[in-house]
Structures are given as C-alpha cells and as structure tokens.
Amino acid sequence: xxxxxxxxxxxxxxxxxxxxxxxxxxxxxxxxxxxxxxxxxxxxxxxxxxxxxxxxxxxxxxxxxxxxxxxxxxxxxxxxxxxxxxxxxxxxxxxxxxxxxxxxxxxxxxxxxxxxxxxxxxxxxxxxxxxxxxxxxxxxxxxxxxxxxxxxx
Numbered sequence: 001x002x003x004x005x006x007x008x009x010x011x012x013x014x015x016x017x018x019x020x021x022x023x024x025x026x027x028x029x030x031x032x033x034x035x036x037x038x039x040x041x042x043x044x045x046x047x048x049x050x051x052x053x054x055x056x057x058x059x060x061x062x063x064x065x066x067x068x069x070x071x072x073x074x075x076x077x078x079x080x081x082x083x084x085x086x087x088x089x090x091x092x093x094x095x096x097x098x099x100x101x102x103x104x105x106x107x108x109x110x111x112x113x114x115x116x117x118x119x120x121x122x123x124x125x126x127x128x129x130x131x132x133x134x135x136x137x138x139x140x141x142x143x144x145x146x147x148x149x150x151x152x153x
Contacts, residue, residue, distance in 0.1 A: 004056030005029065006074050007065035008037055011089050011126060013044070014135040015063060020047045029056040031070075053077045063087045063126075064113065068094075068102055075116040082119030089126035110149075123150040 001024045005012040008028040016026040027049040028037055037050035056062060057078045066074045068090055075081070092102040092109040114122045125148040126134070133144065 001025070001061065002027070002059040003061050003063065004051070004059030005063045005065050006053050006056050006077075007063075008040060009065065009067075010131050010135075011065040012063070013040070014131050015065070015089075015126065016044050016048060017135070017137075020044060023047065025049065025059075027051045027056045027059055029053045057081075057084060061085045061087060062120075063089055065089045065126075067096070068092050068109070071113060072116055075113065078117070080119070081117040084117075084120050085123070086113070086117055086120040087123045087125050088113045091127045121150070121152040123148055123152075125149075 001019075003015075003019060003024055004027045005015065006029055008030040012028055016028065020026060025047045026044070028040065029051050030037060034050035034052060041048045041050045053074060054077070062084055064071065064074065064086060071090055088110050090109060090113070092104055094100045094102040110122055110124045114120065125146060128147050129144060133141075134146075
C-alpha cells in the first residue's frame, strides 16, 4: 500500500516505522518541502519517500498527522479531497508545553476535519494511545488496542 502522511513529526515517524517493514511505501510531507525531509527519509530506510502535501494526498491512503492549529492550513493545501481515504490522527489540543485541551464543546474534531476536507472518507485513528507507547517495539510489551472510527462503510 502507498501511504501518504501530511506531517513528519512523531506520529508520522511512528506510523512509518510500523508499516515500512511490511513492504508498504510511506511518503512524508511537511511545510518546509521534500528536501528538508531527506535525512529523515534516509534514516527510515527503503520505502520511505519525501513529497509535497499534494503528492502525499495522492497516495492510496492519507494520514493527517499535524498539530491541531495546523489542521486547516494542511487540509486547505489540497484542492480536492473527493473519494480519498483520510485518516485523522490529530488531537484537539491548544498547546503542548504544557499539554492543554482545545475547545471540546460542540462539534467533534473529526466533524471539523471532515468539513475541511469535503468528499474525503474520514477515519479517526492513532490518537487515543500515546505515541510513546505505540513507538515501543519491544517484543514483551502487552498487546495494544487501537480504536478506529468513521461514518463511511
């Protein structure tokens, strides 16, 4: 599978490290452009690529892995979301140092993401378990349940 990730931080890298050993291709993107990702792509190894957000969005599946305050700009950078599978890995936070929740009243974050990416098939995943746990590859770690939700069959 070809997976595009809008974002290249901890969440993007952790997902890439999990799927690359199984032969999947991962294209990472960020706001600084593909050249800025060359060292990371080299470190991740075979199957890892760098591209623009638009190129990442053209893959079989797209994962949104940016900070909440960058969600709108990231999604608006793609002119057409129709029919694309978009996995929303974001959390609605106002800040990270210290970690503070954003406004969680009213519409859910995934409803907001779906509105910002009209026509996309939006799934919510990777946001309910800390990345420090997901990035632990030790063989003796207890199994983990990752919840996935969406409203498209």
